[in-house]
Amino acid sequence: MNYVALKMLFGDRAKYLMLLCGLTFAVMLIVQQGSIFWGLMMWSQSSVSNTNVPIWVTDPGIAQVDEVKPIADTAVDRVRSVSGVEWAVPHYRGLLRARLSNGDYHQITLVGLESSTLIGRPAEVLEGRFEDILQPEAVVLDQWAVERMGGPSVIGIGTIFELNDKLARVVAIAKTRKSFTNIPVVYTTYERALRYVPRERRALSYVLAKPRDGMDATELTARIRERTGLGAFTGEEFGWKTIGWVLKNTGIGINFGTTILLGFIVGMAIAGQTFYLFTVENLRQFGALKAMGTSTATLARMILLQAFTVGLTGYGVGVGLATIFGFITASGGGLPFVETWQLLLLVLVALLIICTVSASISIVKLARLEPAIVFR
Amino acid sequence: MELREQSSLPTGQPAAVRARGVVKSFGAGETKVTVLRGIDLDIYLGEMLLLVGESGGGKTTLLSVIAGILNVDEGDIDVLGVPLSELPERRRTKFRGQTMGFIYQQFNLLPALTAAENVAIPLLIQEVPRGEALGRARRMLERVGLGDRTEFLPKSLSGGQQQRVAIARALVNEPRLLICDEPTAALDGPNGQKIMELLREVGRTADRSVVVVTHDSRIFRYGDRMARLTDGRIVSIEPIIQEGTA
Numbered sequence: 001m002n003y004v005a006l007k008m009l010f011g012d013r014a015k016y017l018m019l020l021c022g023l024t025f026a027v028m029l030i031v032q033q034g035s036i037f038w039g040l041m042m043w044s045q046s047s048v049s050n051t052n053v054p055i056w057v058t059d060p061g062i063a064q065v066d067e068v069k070p071i072a073d074t075a076v077d078r079v080r081s082v083s084g085v086e087w088a089v090p091h092y093r094g095l096l097r098a099r100l101s102n103g104d105y106h107q108i109t110l111v112g113l114e115s116s117t118l119i120g121r122p123a124e125v126l127e128g129r130f131e132d133i134l135q136p137e138a139v140v141l142d143q144w145a146v147e148r149m150g151g152p153s154v155i156g157i158g159t160i161f162e163l164n165d166k167l168a169r170v171v172a173i174a175k176t177r178k179s180f181t182n183i184p185v186v187y188t189t190y191e192r193a194l195r196y197v198p199r200e201r202r203a204l205s206y207v208l209a210k211p212r213d214g215m216d217a218t219e220l221t222a223r224i225r226e227r228t229g230l231g232a233f234t235g236e237e238f239g240w241k242t243i244g245w246v247l248k249n250t251g252i253g254i255n256f257g258t259t260i261l262l263g264f265i266v267g268m269a270i271a272g273q274t275f276y277l278f279t280v281e282n283l284r285q286f287g288a289l290k291a292m293g294t295s296t297a298t299l300a301r302m303i304l305l306q307a308f309t310v311g312l313t314g315y316g317v318g319v320g321l322a323t324i325f326g327f328i329t330a331s332g333g334g335l336p337f338v339e340t341w342q343l344l345l346l347v348l349v350a351l352l353i354i355c356t357v358s359a360s361i362s363i364v365k366l367a368r369l370e371p372a373i374v375f376r
Numbered sequence: 377m378e379l380r381e382q383s384s385l386p387t388g389q390p391a392a393v394r395a396r397g398v399v400k401s402f403g404a405g406e407t408k409v410t411v412l413r414g415i416d417l418d419i420y421l422g423e424m425l426l427l428v429g430e431s432g433g434g435k436t437t438l439l440s441v442i443a444g445i446l447n448v449d450e451g452d453i454d455v456l457g458v459p460l461s462e463l464p465e466r467r468r469t470k471f472r473g474q475t476m477g478f479i480y481q482q483f484n485l486l487p488a489l490t491a492a493e494n495v496a497i498p499l500l501i502q503e504v505p506r507g508e509a510l511g512r513a514r515r516m517l518e519r520v521g522l523g524d525r526t527e528f529l530p531k532s533l534s535g536g537q538q539q540r541v542a543i544a545r546a547l548v549n550e551p552r553l554l555i556c557d558e559p560t561a562a563l564d565g566p567n568g569q570k571i572m573e574l575l576r577e578v579g580r581t582a583d584r585s586v587v588v589v590t591h592d593s594r595i596f597r598y599g600d601r602m603a604r605l606t607d608g609r610i611v612s613i614e615p616i617i618q619e620g621t622a
Binding site: 001003004007008009010011012284285287288289290291292293294295296298370 | 440443445446465466469470471472473474476478480484486487488489493497498500501502506
């Protein structure tokens with residue numbers, strides 16, 4: 001009877017397409033909204049992911065990566081002295097204003113990398129050579145800085161601008177993940193960064209570190225916290241801490257969460273209702289099958305087969321469309337869109353649950369259905 | 377006054393259906409309506425029994441009770457020697473699938489299935505392999521004169537052709553009891569008569585009973601006996617004198 005169930009499903013093309021469209025729309029809505037939300041969250045911790053180091057040592061009261069609380073310069077040596085640390089380097093991160101030759105001012109995030117290793121540098125470079133950052137007055141921009149500061153016609157390799165009345169010359173453009181605030185990022189060496197910024201008693205933002213081979217990063221962060229009294233996180237922990245801060249301290253979590261939840265409820269309600277209506281509209285046909293000797297268990301199997309077939313098809317098409325949407329709109333990182341397997345799994349499970357629930361409601365209706373309906 | 381069956385029954389044939397004191401009501405309390413009020417009826421193998429009477433007289437309910445689709449409130453129904461009212465629903469459903477065929481007023485063909493696939497449904501229900509079921513369905517369609525329409529969808533067939541498909545579907549499983557609810561109601565006169573001729577020619581055999589609920593007086597002549605229901609009671613059961621045999 002599986003054959004009959006599938007023919008019933010596919011045979012009435014108008015109904016099937018309506019059902020498929022409802023489910024596809026529901027899945028697409030949830031995946032698209034969920035991916036945009038997660039994309040935003042990834043942007044919020046892009047300072048961590050763009051730096052890509054195993055361990056961040058911070059002020060013990062740090063809340064998130066972009067809210068820098070400077071620590072004493074001696075922290076680098078203290079971290080290096082902890083057993084299990086392979087290397088530890090200073091890292092500067094702070095806000096500054098850049099003045100272009102056309103007179104425009106732009107707020108930028110200045111990042112200072114330890115000059116001998118350039119640890120914390122972006123992995124990819126779009127133009128120029130990152131190593132040229134070691135040249136006098138050299139800086140490297142991220143791609144979004146070019147966009148925000150007027151575009152390639154205004155700023156590019158060779159452009160000179162001012163940072164706190166000191167000259168900076170662009171030697172390369174790096175590829176990075178966009179940040180939530182989209183403030184341009186200017187990379188330079190740690191020593192030069194300290195020359196650009198006004199003198200403060202404490203200038204060191206973070207210490208970046210790596211555990212020795214075989215040493216667990218989480219265990220080492222606990223040891224660093226214990227031995228130095230500083231904050232220490234793995235890159236992943238610091239990223240999640242930043243995401244948690246954004247969710248808690250901005251309206252994004254509630255606003256976007258509400259949108260996703262509503263999308264989820266509306267989408268799933270559409271899916272469930274559409275399938276239920278499909279069954280109700282076929283009630284007479286099911287009644288005829290029941291009168292001809294089809295057991296309720298067989299009818300239940302047919303309904304479940306129909307529900308899961310259309311559900312999984314709708315899931316595939318919906319995920320496909322959402323992915324194409326993401327590919328088109330977010331290619332190059334211009335818009336936040338991160339489609340994770342966890343989201344896809346969550347939507348799949350939710351869809352299977354809603355298919356089961358709506359099929360179960362239909363099955364209950366069928367179980368109570370008097371096959372005498374066919375005589376009316 | 378309730379009339380009992382008269383003696384003009386198919387000689388020596390056993391009863392395919394034996395109903396005794398069947399009562400069936402719907403609703404409860406003040407809204408309770410008793411539709412069947414003590415039906416006694418035998419339907420014999422090899423005969424075509426017509427159930428006639430006014431609308432609301434209980435014909436369709438009696439048909440549903442005979443088919444085991446509705447449970448009786450009181451009384452007994454035996455079909456082919458099996459006490460239907462004592463069977464649990466699952467076994468009753470299986471028994472129905474194995475021994476009965478149905479023809480409905482509205483045909484009730486599945487619109488997404490071809491004629492052959494529709495006819496094959498009772499076999500698929502009995503878990504006959506699909507290839508074999510479709511083969512038997514095509515052969516049955518040939519017997520009802522639709523050998524050239526086996527792959528047509530119901531919407532591509534005329535009303536008469538759809539009812540022929542329904543007849544083929546009802547007979548493909550070689551049921552012992554054929555239950556027909558107003559089989560000609562949705563058809564015009566000539567088509568209705570053709571359907572009844574087909575039912576008599578293909579459906580009515582020595583080891584099968586055919587029960588037909590009908591309002592259509594033009595097809596009365598195709599039956600062997602006629603039972604008249606009024607207000608939930610059988611008020612008469614009479615043999616039908618066939619033309620040329622009187």
